[in-house]
Structure formats: C-alpha cells, structure tokens
Amino acid sequence: MKKDMWKRFSAWVNGTSEERGPLELPDTAVHHEKKKLFELSDEQKIRLFKAGYLAVAAVVCLAVVSVLLYTVFQLPLFGDPNNPAVNDVVERYVEKGLEETGAVNMVAGMIIDYRSFDNFVESSVLFLAVTSVMMLLLRDKNNISREEDIQEEHERIIEKEASDLILQKVVSMVLPCIMLFGVYVVLNGHISPGGGFSGGAVMGAGLILYASAFGTDKVRELFNMKTFKTVTSTALLCYAASKAYSFYTGANGLHTGIPLGTPGAIFSSGLILVLDICVGMVVACTMYGFYVLFARGEI
Amino acid sequence: MDGIIEKAISLRFEIAAVILFGIGFINLLLQSNLIKKIVAFNVMDSSVFLFLASQGYIEGRMAPIVTNGVTDAANYVNPIPAGLVLTGIVVSVSVSAFFLALVQRLYKHYHTVDFDEIMMLAKERVE
Numbered sequence: 001m002k003k004d005m006w007k008r009f010s011a012w013v014n015g016t017s018e019e020r021g022p023l024e025l026p027d028t029a030v031h032h033e034k035k036k037l038f039e040l041s042d043e044q045k046i047r048l049f050k051a052g053y054l055a056v057a058a059v060v061c062l063a064v065v066s067v068l069l070y071t072v073f074q075l076p077l078f079g080d081p082n083n084p085a086v087n088d089v090v091e092r093y094v095e096k097g098l099e100e101t102g103a104v105n106m107v108a109g110m111i112i113d114y115r116s117f118d119n120f121v122e123s124s125v126l127f128l129a130v131t132s133v134m135m136l137l138l139r140d141k142n143n144i145s146r147e148e149d150i151q152e153e154h155e156r157i158i159e160k161e162a163s164d165l166i167l168q169k170v171v172s173m174v175l176p177c178i179m180l181f182g183v184y185v186v187l188n189g190h191i192s193p194g195g196g197f198s199g200g201a202v203m204g205a206g207l208i209l210y211a212s213a214f215g216t217d218k219v220r221e222l223f224n225m226k227t228f229k230t231v232t233s234t235a236l237l238c239y240a241a242s243k244a245y246s247f248y249t250g251a252n253g254l255h256t257g258i259p260l261g262t263p264g265a266i267f268s269s270g271l272i273l274v275l276d277i278c279v280g281m282v283v284a285c286t287m288y289g290f291y292v293l294f295a296r297g298e299i
Numbered sequence: 300m301d302g303i304i305e306k307a308i309s310l311r312f313e314i315a316a317v318i319l320f321g322i323g324f325i326n327l328l329l330q331s332n333l334i335k336k337i338v339a340f341n342v343m344d345s346s347v348f349l350f351l352a353s354q355g356y357i358e359g360r361m362a363p364i365v366t367n368g369v370t371d372a373a374n375y376v377n378p379i380p381a382g383l384v385l386t387g388i389v390v391s392v393s394v395s396a397f398f399l400a401l402v403q404r405l406y407k408h409y410h411t412v413d414f415d416e417i418m419m420l421a422k423e424r425v426e
Contacts, residue, residue, distance in 0.1 A: 129393030
C-alpha cells in the first residue's frame with residue numbers, strides 16, 4: 001500500500017502520472033499486486049510473532065524449572081522417615097486402618113473408606129469424560145456426513161472379510177485369562193494390591209482386545225449402548241447410595257450394621273468390596289467406551 | 300559443593316520429575332501439532348505422579364499392605380501419595396480422552412491437526 005502510494009507520488013513528481021496511473025491498469029493486476037504485498041507483511045508478522053513466542057516460552061519454561069529445582073533442593077532427602085509428609089494422618093491411617101475399615105490393603109481402605117468421596121468424584125469424572133466424548137464423537141442425527149458413512153461401511157467390510165486368524169485364535173485363548181484376572185483384581189482389591197480402577201482397566205483392555213480381533217459388531221451382541229448406560233449409571237448410583245448410607249450413619253453416630261468380617265477374607269471390610277465392584281464396572285465400561293467411540297463413533 | 304551433589308543424588312527422582320515437567324511444558328508451548336501437545340501434557344502428568352510417588356517412599360519400609368498382622372506405622376511407607384496418584388491417573392486419562400475427541404472433531408472440520416494451520420483457516424473463514 002505504501003509502496004503503491006510512493007510510486008504514484010513519484011510518477012506525479014516526474015510528470016508521467018495520470019495515463020499510467022493505477023486506475024488504468026486492469027483491475028485484476030491491481031488486486032493481485034495488493035494481495036501479494038499484504039501477504040508478505042502478514043508472513044513477516046507471523047515470523048516475528050513466532051520468534052517472540054519461542055523466546056518467551058523458553059524463558060517462562062526455564063524460570064518455572066529453575067524455581068521448581070530450587071524448591072526440590074529444599075526438600076528432605078529421599079526415603080527420609082522424618083519427611084513432614086509422614087505426619088499423624090498417615091499414622092492414623094496405618095495404625096487404625098485395619099481395625100476401622102477391615103481392609104488389609106491400606107491404600108484401598110484409605111481411598112474407598114476414609115476418602116470415599118474422593119473416589120466417588122473420580123468415578124464421576126470418568127463418567128463425565130465418557131459422556132463428553134460421546135457428545136463430541138457419537139454419530140447421531142446431528143453428527144453425520146456421507147463421507148464418514150462410506151468410510152464406516154468400508155471398515156465394516158474389511159473387518160468382516162479380512163479377519164485375522166492368528167489374532168482370533170490367540171484372543172480366544174488369552175481372553176478368558178484376562179477377564180478372570182480382571183475380576184480377581186477387582187474382588188481382591190481390599191486384601192492385595194489392586195482394586196476397582198486397575199481391575200476395571202484390565203477388563204476394559206480385554207474387551208478392547210476382543211473387539212479388535214472379532215469386530216465391534218460381535219461385541220455389540222453382548223455389550224451395546226443400552227448395557228453401557230445401564231451398567232454405568234447403576235454402578236454410580238449404587239456407589240452414591242451406599243456411601244450416602246455410611247455418611248448418614250457415621251455423621252449421626254449410628255451403627256452401620258455392616259459386619260467388617262475377618263481381615264484377609266474375600267467377604268470382609270464392609271462396603272469396600274461393593275464399592276470396588278461398582279468402580280470396576282464404571283472403569284471397564286469407560287475404557288471400552290473410549291475405544292469404540294474413537295474407532296467407530298458408536299457404542 | 301559436595302553437599303549439593305550428595306543431595307542431588309539423594310533427590311534424583313524429584314529432580315528427574317522436575318526435568319520431565321520442563322520437557323513436557325516446553326513441548327506443550329512450542330509444538331504446533333495438537334496430538335504432540337496432548338502427549339506433552341501427559342508427560343507433565345507423569346512427572347507429577349513420579350514426584351508424588353517419590354515423596355511417599357520411606358527407606359527400608361514395606362508397601363502399605365498389612366503383613367503378619369503388624370499395624371505399626373513404623374513398618375509401612377506413606378499410603379497417601381498412592382491414593383493421590385490413583386486420582387491423578389484417572390483425571391489424566393479422562394482429560395486426554397476429552398482432548399483427543401476435540402482434536403478428532405477439529406480434524407474432521409479443518410482436515411489438519413496443526414494448530415497454526417487451524418488458526419489460519421479459522422481466520423480465513425471468519426473473513
């Protein structure tokens with residue numbers, strides 16, 4: 001723009017203006033020239049911005065890392081028993097945990113009994129995540145395009161025609177063990193390492209493996225949208241109801257009437273087993289739901 | 300000087316966590332590919348988990364699972380960071396899934412996952 005004006009100005013000074021003015025040029029040429037000039041300046045602006053952004057980002061990152069490193073050097077030594085993080089809360093959880101919750105696994109006793117609201121909100125976060133992913137990716141009447149339908153049809157045909165024999169054989173041998181292991185981890189959450197989240201993730205992985213070997217249509221016979229909705233919401237409601245009961249009785253100093261059982265047995269530690277099963281259900285459904293929604297856009 | 304080196308060796312997990320955090324943070328800021336941004340975000344998450352787990356460890360003690368009926372607090376490591384890390388992992392999985400779903404929608408709309416290109420296209424469309 002400036003250059004253009006300068007040209008006109010110089011032409012006017014030289015006395016060669018008017019005839020060779022920009023108005024006489026074909027419209028397209030003017031347009032073209034103008035656009036090119038604009039693009040160049042835009043590009044320069046972007047380059048400048050990028051350089052500035054790089055510098056600022058590097059400085060900010062270095063500042064954050066140096067502050068964190070300085071803080072880390074003020075921490076007590078690694079594995080120090082006098083670490084201030086090991087305070088009376090920890091002592092209480094460890095010493096009274098078995099007696100009060102009946103869980104041999106203190107972490108399970110802590111997160112599902114003492115801090116069960118935390119765990120409940122966690123499951124709700126997972127539920128919320130799968131709901132929002134469903135809102136974004138589910139192919140319903142608001143989210144449909146011809147292209148995708150054709151692609152979907154292609155993938156379905158590939159899935160049917162080109163089934164992988166080795167994968168299918170291996171999966172049919174391995175899958176029962178995976179599912180059994182998942183159930184074991186969920187049910188033994190209160191007596192050994194594990195619990196609802198890890199066991200649920202194992203079961204979800206088993207479902208994903210099955211879906212990738214035999215196709216999602218095959219899984220849908222067993223696990224469709226309706227089962228997904230029912231299982232997830234029932235598990236969450238069951239969790240909320242049982243925890244509401246124990247909060248109510250606990251706050252009013254009432255006796256829960258739920259026996260804690262002998263520590264180490266499967267049926268022990270009160271509500272922890274039930275809650276673990278609920279969480280396991282939610283996690284397994286969520287993991288599989290994520291996979292299918294990303295791969296197919298429908299459960 | 301010797302003291303600092305000794306401390307650095309003792310705090311190696313925390314320092315590794317901070318460095319990982321820095322790597323994740325700079326990649327989150329500088330990568331223009333949205334998928335890479337999500338990966339960087341997950342690296343940051345993992346660094347926080349490493350930091351928490353290393354803070355819970357106590358030298359020479361057992362995992363917090365009651366063995367042989369001993370419930371003395373001097374025998375077990377701190378169980379609280381384990382619970383916090385569990386929460387963190389779940390939230391990180393949920394957030395990553397949500398991000399990836401958003402990226403998939405963006406890809407369907409703009410046919411690219413490059414952040415700068417998406418911004419250019421969005422600007423062009425507005426104009």
